[in-house]
Amino acid sequence: MSELLIRGARKAYGATLALRRGDLHLLPGEVHVLIGSNGSGKSTLCKIVAGSVKPDAGEVLLDGKPVTIAGPQAARELGIGIFYQELSLAARRTVAENICMPALPVKGGVFVDRAALEAKAARIIEAFADVAGEGFSADAPVNTLRADQRQLVEIMKALATEASILIFDEPTSALDRAQVDRFFEILRQLKAEGRAIVFISHRMDEIFAIGDRVTVIRDGETVGTSKISETDQASVIRQMVGERDDLATPAVAPPAHQAQRSAVLSVSGLSGPGFRNVSFEVAKGEILGFGGLHGQGQSAVMRSIFGADAHHTGTIALNGKQIAMKSPREAIAHGCAYVSGDRSRDGILQGRPIFENVTPIHFLRNQLALARPASLRERAMRPLQALKTKFQGLEQPINSLSGGNQQKVVIARWLIDRPDVLLLDDPTKGIDLAAKTDLFALIRKLAENGMGIVLYSSEDAELLNNADRILVFNSGSVTRELTGADRTRYNLYHAAYEAA
Known part of the structure; x- marks a missing residue:
């Protein structure tokens, strides 16, 4: 041997x-x-x-x-x-x-x-x-x-x-x-x-x-x-x-009077392939984190809320109205947005210009057959500039951009028409530190303006530094909620690794 x-x-x-x-x-x-x-x-x-x-x-x-x-x-x-x-x-x-x-x-x-x-x-x-x-x-x-x-x-x-x-x-x-x-x-x-x-x-x-x-x-x-x-x-x-058992920074303390804010997204008893009996609410202006080890149901829940994958039981409500969420088209129509970290599969239109990559959701949500290019270009530029996207022009092929800038284009497409709920499914996967900094600065600004945000990240530091609350997933279920002083790296690991 x-x-x-x-x-x-x-x-x-x-x-x-x-x-x-x-x-x-x-x-x-x-x-x-x-x-x-x-x-x-x-x-x-x-x-x-x-x-x-x-x-x-x-x-x-x-x-x-x-x-x-x-x-x-x-x-x-x-x-x-x-x-x-x-x-x-x-x-x-x-x-x-x-x-x-x-x-x-x-x-x-x-x-x-x-x-x-x-x-x-x-x-x-x-x-x-x-x-x-x-x-x-x-x-x-x-x-x-x-x-x-x-x-x-x-x-x-x-x-x-x-x-x-x-x-x-x-x-x-x-x-x-x-x-x-x-x-x-x-x-x-x-x-x-x-x-x-x-x-x-x-x-x-x-x-x-x-x-x-x-x-x-x-x-x-x-x-x-x-x-x-x-x-x-x-x-x-x-x-x-190790030594990094710190709290999220004071800059991301939960918004004032958040308990009195109305829920923009309510999920109750949601079960489907890879997850079971998941319930939570997201208030306007809140960033709710999904934590735990990769593949414990976080992405499956997000895709189910967005209508990309089916769920067997449970209910989903947006702004107090129960929605069937049978397809992404329906989710978009009701003000829900979804950004995947797998931009090659769920994000970019390979080989097409930035303009075509950043505008499709605007056309879909507003049921447009035609649009005025000049005004649409102006609207497309705003979220791209807010994300500090580096590009030469809207006709530039998206494949010519760095991975981080490609992801910024994918995120920008959802911000031309402001959604009520933004689902971020490991959005910083494969992008550099500078791009992450720009992205999280914008996410916090969107939350401050009343958007409800759900953030899943495979990097615990991103959750601890940006989420107001963290739901820890283990074997397809939420096993612990971390708030306030409980938002530590130790508690995050303990909940992720303990027997569900």
């Missing part, structure tokens, strides 16, 4: 430093937990070990000998297997084919050995047979499976490598309790065989149930390693927080 040592791993993507100094010592026969907040660098460190990311600096030693992991195939040859947080399945292939994909059995050096493939897949599937659920079988196409079943296939795919070092990056995020328990039984068996396992999870109860040691990464640096038996949840969270 193998011992892995990583020292001083570093990785930057342009000006963004994803990993400053990553250290990890993994021993045979242990489950080693890796924990850190969103963007701390833990997934980057694992991808370096798996060969899918090349480090800029640092060294990797396997059984005391320096190794270079040139790619995923080289990692597999060294006995390293990985479960990726972002599923890497072939949707139209069968469960059995996906499980064996990393090393398809062949005969004659050319043809896939179907009998060997099916036998290998059947052996691995059998371990999960009674918890996999209806419709799960070796010959089922992956695109017919539920989210939890696809995640099981990804786990089985990693197990099929029979690697001596296995990395699981948040493998339980979509699994139910019975599936998690079975997976942990298998991990304990692997540990008894002498395998070395890296386990990343955002569920504190899981970490203490399965881990032997825990390494904390904060802001791109490894800050410490402890035996699970010699620490507790509070100590681990303190290491994650």
Whole structure:
């Protein structure tokens, strides 16, 4: 069995430093937990070990000998297997084919050995047979499976490598309790065989149930390693927080007399894919934050309010009037705006001029077939200038702008006609610090003028410094509301990581 040592791993993507100094010592026969907040660098460190990311600096030693992991195939040859947080399945292939994909059995050096493939897949599937659920079988196409079943296939795919070092990056995020328990039984068996396992999870109860040691990464640096038996949840969270356990700055104290202000948005008992029983109100002039780890239902709730995704139960009201919100068109008509951090998918019109990117919502909301270009250009310039957008002219292709300026154009399109509610779904994703500063200055000004704003951010500092209240999401539900003196980084982490 193998011992892995990583020292001083570093990785930057342009000006963004994803990993400053990553250290990890993994021993045979242990489950080693890796924990850190969103963007701390833990997934980057694992991808370096798996060969899918090349480090800029640092060294990797396997059984005391320096190794270079040139790619995923080289990692597999060294006995390293990985479960990726972002599923890497072939949707139209069968469960059995996906499980064996990393090393398809062949005969004659050319043809896939179907009998060997099916036998290998059947052996691995059998371990999960009674918890996999209806419709799960070796010959089922992956695109017919539920989210939890696809995640099981990804786990089985990693197990099929029979690697001596296995990395699981948040493998339980979509699994139910019975599936998690079975997976942990298998991990304990692997540990008894002498395998070395890296386990990343955002569920504190899981970490203490399965881990032997825990390494904390904060802001791109490894800050410490402890035996699970010699620490507790509070100590681990303190290491994650570090010294930055401060309140939001006094400049963003809740607006005066906010309790007397009328609710511009009311949500009651909202449930749908990825979230359940979510209720809250947003007052005019308030910035309500959505906190918690990435993928805990925050974006799904926002998209449901905006009519982009469906919800099963619950009600949504704007300015006291209940709205069905069956489509984004309906949401826009009632004064609701939505800005996604994924501007390539939900934002910009690729290859088109800035003018065409900034005006479509104005046409839609006002049901315009024709418009006077001169007056519309003047109206389009106002929000662009308010956001300090850098561009040469409205006919300039949006693709020629920086990422931050592209996002400013996306936000500006919603401000030509002032909405009542602005939903910001991780809006600063991938933009620079200067652009973030401009954006949050405008958000505060919009709130001061009476707009209701819901802000989800994967960066805790953005929430603590800009939100008047923070609802912390965990496993699709709101588990805690942070107000006043409770708005600390420690409380935010504690609510995000505790068992829901």
